Amino acid sequence: MTTIHLTVNNQPHTLTVPPMKRLLDLLREDLSLTGTKEACGEGECGACAILLDTGSGPELVNSCLIPALQADNATLTTIEGLAPDAALHPIQQSFLQAGGAQCGICTPGMILATHHLLTQHPNPTEAQIREGLSGNLCRCTGYMRIFESIRQAATETAR
Amino acid sequence: MRSDPTQFALTAPASLQAVLAQLAQNPGTHIPIAGGTELMVALAAGRLPRHSFLSISHLPELRFIRITPDAIHLGANTTFTDIRRNPTIAADLPLLTLAASWTGSIANQNRATLGGNLCNASPAADTPPALLVYDATVTLISSGAAPGEIVQRTLPYRDFYLAYKSTVLRPDELLHTITIPRAYSVHRHFLRKVGTRNAQAISKTALAALALVSESPATTSDSPSTTPCARHIQTIRLAAASLADRPIRLYATEAALQNASLAPAHLDATLRRARAAFATEAHPIDDIRSTARYRTAVAANLLEDFLRSLTT
Ligand SMILES: Cc1cc2nc3c(=O)[nH]c(=O)nc-3n(C[C@H](O)[C@H](O)[C@H](O)COP(=O)(O)OP(=O)(O)OC[C@H]3O[C@@H](n4cnc5c(N)ncnc54)[C@H](O)[C@@H]3O)c2cc1C
Ligand code: FES
Numbered sequence: 422m423t424t425i426h427l428t429v430n431n432q433p434h435t436l437t438v439p440p441m442k443r444l445l446d447l448l449r450e451d452l453s454l455t456g457t458k459e460a461c462g463e464g465e466c467g468a469c470a471i472l473l474d475t476g477s478g479p480e481l482v483n484s485c486l487i488p489a490l491q492a493d494n495a496t497l498t499t500i501e502g503l504a505p506d507a508a509l510h511p512i513q514q515s516f517l518q519a520g521g522a523q524c525g526i527c528t529p530g531m532i533l534a535t536h537h538l539l540t541q542h543p544n545p546t547e548a549q550i551r552e553g554l555s556g557n558l559c560r561c562t563g564y565m566r567i568f569e570s571i572r573q574a575a576t577e578t579a580r
Numbered sequence: 581m582r583s584d585p586t587q588f589a590l591t592a593p594a595s596l597q598a599v600l601a602q603l604a605q606n607p608g609t610h611i612p613i614a615g616g617t618e619l620m621v622a623l624a625a626g627r628l629p630r631h632s633f634l635s636i637s638h639l640p641e642l643r644f645i646r647i648t649p650d651a652i653h654l655g656a657n658t659t660f661t662d663i664r665r666n667p668t669i670a671a672d673l674p675l676l677t678l679a680a681s682w683t684g685s686i687a688n689q690n691r692a693t694l695g696g697n698l699c700n701a702s703p704a705a706d707t708p709p710a711l712l713v714y715d716a717t718v719t720l721i722s723s724g725a726a727p728g729e730i731v732q733r734t735l736p737y738r739d740f741y742l743a744y745k746s747t748v749l750r751p752d753e754l755l756h757t758i759t760i761p762r763a764y765s766v767h768r769h770f771l772r773k774v775g776t777r778n779a780q781a782i783s784k785t786a787l788a789a790l791a792l793v794s795e796s797p798a799t800t801s802d803s804p805s806t807t808p809c810a811r812h813i814q815t816i817r818l819a820a821a822s823l824a825d826r827p828i829r830l831y832a833t834e835a836a837l838q839n840a841s842l843a844p845a846h847l848d849a850t851l852r853r854a855r856a857a858f859a860t861e862a863h864p865i866d867d868i869r870s871t872a873r874y875r876t877a878v879a880a881n882l883l884e885d886f887l888r889s890l891t892t
């Protein structure tokens with residue numbers, strides 16, 4: 422067991438965990454943050470995506486492929502922490518409005534991937550949207566409504 | 581079955597020296613883990629061979645992009661995102677930027693390192709063909725005799741692989757730097773990957789090529805199809821993924837194309853010689869992603885595409 426310190430959604434935590442425990446399981450089991458989902462468990466689907474800052478700025482990562490120890494001293498944002506208060510984040514609002522979520526399993530990852538995309542490209546082209554979301558799989562929506570949600574979110578956040 | 585994480589040890593030694601000292605203590609006991617995008621997948625599949633890991637992802641000594649007038653030096657922990665965001669790499673080494681953009685999703689590229697891609701030694705990996713045609717060198721480091729001393733050796737990257745999933749790295753060594761000359765501003769650069777689909781597909785085969793085309797008289801031509809003053813290949817380097825048990829340079833094909841004519845009257849002969857030489861050194865396998873026949877045929881077509889592109 423190893424003791425690690427990390428900040429999740431602005432809350433500092435000190436935890437004693439097996440160092441190879443997946444960050445995904447640490448979030449869901451030790452911190453009860455079950456908004457981060459598991460689907461493939463091998464980096465292919467993006468359901469477990471979070472934003473991780475290990476010192477060079479927040480980056481989109483798949484938490485199923487990160488050992489807990491590699492998040493020591495890091496700052497994380499999960500879907501629970503995207504909107505600072507009880508209101509929805511504009512990206513969440515646009516997914517709601519444009520029908521970008523159905524069963525919801527892929528949605529937290531889709532929304533964080535969108536957040537990362539809009540940070541890099543506030544006015545993304547169609548190609549940038551497709552590339553930015555290429556690591557996020559959805560079995561329900563057929564993607565068109567997700568792309569529409571992202572276009573709406575880009576317009577909204579540009580305002 | 582997924583492995584039980586409590587069965588694995590993982591530490592993050594505070595410095596590069598500390599990592600090297602531990603690797604040297606009992607060589608073969610510990611495995612370095614960088615971005616983890618290979619090893620954590622192996623963990624998920626329950627096929628991790630050893631049980632003790634040393635994290636190197638937090639070491640600033642291994643994450644750098646240093647640009648000098650003659651070369652670009654990349655620390656082993658350079659991520660694919662770091663590569664894609666660097667404008668000098670995009671301008672000087674476009675094939676590396678392109679290969680980095682293929683290595684899985686954005687989330688994967690934010691973690692996956694160049695060092696991990698090379699040391700994992702997959703014959704299908706995306707960056708090796710580009711680094712092979714750019715004639716990269718690799719610097720490997722290990723603990724010296726004196727406390728805290730680091731010794732290094734540098735070798736051509738083309739000599740890095742020994743066999744399937746096997747490299748010259750000793751168990752007490754780490755890959756430290758990948759160095760690439762900035763010498764290709766007048767060359768033609770080519771890289772094509774053929775996979776099942778665009779996003780996140782491991783290649784069935786890939787071909788990288790770099791050539792210098794000249795209109796001036798060829799100096800050392802001994803080939804019958806070369807017309808001295810016509811357009812011809814002055815130098816050429818070719819490398820491929822998934823055509824052998826490791827990423828390979830296509831030396832025989834390169835030799836066959838040295839000073840070869842690209843003039844319309846000779847192009848067919850040049851293509852024939854290229855294909856014949858290529859057939860002697862392409863040794864792909866049948867596996868879940870493709871068949872040997874398909875790989876050879878497609879890679880030969882990619883080669884022809886490249887050669888034809890040199891005529892204009
Ligand atoms: C969903 C997904 C898609 C992918 N798609 C692609 C793709 O399209 N193309 C492609 O090429 N790859 C792909 N990969 C594979 C992987 O992302 C790359 O090979 C990556 O570059 C590995 O780097 P890493 O730092 O994550 O490796 P790690 O898992 O940390 O390490 C890999 C190996 O290298 C060794 N190692 C790492 N650093 C060093 C060092 N400095 N010195 C000595 N040994 C070292 C480790 O011990 C281990 O054996 C994909 C992976 C996933 C999960
Ligand atoms: S669960 Fe992590 S990428 Fe699918």
Ligand code: FES
Pocket residue numbers: 521522523524525526527528558559560561562
């Ligand atoms: S909404 Fe069900 S998987 Fe995307």
